[in-house]
Amino acid sequence: MLATAILFLLVFAGIPLIYTVILSFQEIDPFKINRIVHEWVGFENYRDTLGSAKAWSVFSNTVIFLCLSVSIQFVVGFGLALVFVSRFVGRDVMRGLFLVSWITPQIAVGIIWVSIFSQKIGILNYALTSLGIVDAPIGWLTDPDYALYSVTIANIWLGIPFNMIFLTVGLLAIPSNLYEAARMDGANAWSRFRHVTLPSMIPTIVTVISLGIIFTLQQFELFAAMTSGGPAGASLVMQYWSWEFSFLTFEIGKGSTIATAMLLFVTVVGGFYVYFSRVDDVV
Numbered sequence: 001m002l003a004t005a006i007l008f009l010l011v012f013a014g015i016p017l018i019y020t021v022i023l024s025f026q027e028i029d030p031f032k033i034n035r036i037v038h039e040w041v042g043f044e045n046y047r048d049t050l051g052s053a054k055a056w057s058v059f060s061n062t063v064i065f066l067c068l069s070v071s072i073q074f075v076v077g078f079g080l081a082l083v084f085v086s087r088f089v090g091r092d093v094m095r096g097l098f099l100v101s102w103i104t105p106q107i108a109v110g111i112i113w114v115s116i117f118s119q120k121i122g123i124l125n126y127a128l129t130s131l132g133i134v135d136a137p138i139g140w141l142t143d144p145d146y147a148l149y150s151v152t153i154a155n156i157w158l159g160i161p162f163n164m165i166f167l168t169v170g171l172l173a174i175p176s177n178l179y180e181a182a183r184m185d186g187a188n189a190w191s192r193f194r195h196v197t198l199p200s201m202i203p204t205i206v207t208v209i210s211l212g213i214i215f216t217l218q219q220f221e222l223f224a225a226m227t228s229g230g231p232a233g234a235s236l237v238m239q240y241w242s243w244e245f246s247f248l249t250f251e252i253g254k255g256s257t258i259a260t261a262m263l264l265f266v267t268v269v270g271g272f273y274v275y276f277s278r279v280d281d282v283v
Helices: 002-023 044-049 053-084 091-098 106-117 123-130 147-172 176-184 189-217 221-226 238-247 252-282
Strands: none
Touching: 002 252, 044 252, 053 091, 053 147, 053 189, 053 238, 091 147, 106 123, 106 147, 106 221, 147 189, 147 221, 176 189, 189 252, 221 238, 238 252
16 A cells, blocks of 8 residues: 555656756757657756846745745634634634635636726725725736735635634644643633643644645646736746746746746755654654
């Protein structure tokens, strides 16, 4: 059984990843894409992409998108998890409503947010102008100052349920006798949260944040549906840039270069998670 699982991972994950890394060192002729071996160009693709002036802008956009998405998803998800571990009327219904975004196809989520952020018919602009907060509709998806943050908001909404579910499971796994002992010692709610909840939740928190980083760097559909990396590259991130090179300009070697750089970063994140998990198991 183990051998079958290893073979499956090797064929459907390992080989494609290795081949992507190899492609990053080659110049791919789109008219001869069926060839296994292509012209070897060494680190030329890395110099042309990661060493370009555009790379810094794309990298900055990616960092902003990643940090805002993961941090806000976690904070809001943790807050909701703390709410939903308590029993109250309508809890299950409300929890189910929060899961709607998670089970909705991402491309559909993108279309929904396009309708919300639309400059002409969007409900957000209608509400802001009706309340007198703004004088004229804002181009949330067409203005370079707002485009990236608009997609980020959509991604935050999409990822909150994932954080909420995992963190709720972690909270429910904390032994109740720890809280009882803390109450007997006179600890108030904040002290119980700081000295009981947070230390007990560290393994779950590390897992949620690590997976959140990986999932956020995989986000493609929202950018495709909402901005296509525009306007003028204002919302262009690494994963979409890789797709543009590979499938718009057919510079597959350069697209593979960006994918390889992202793979290295995700590997570091995964390695940190595995290391932390082992240390926690030993402790």
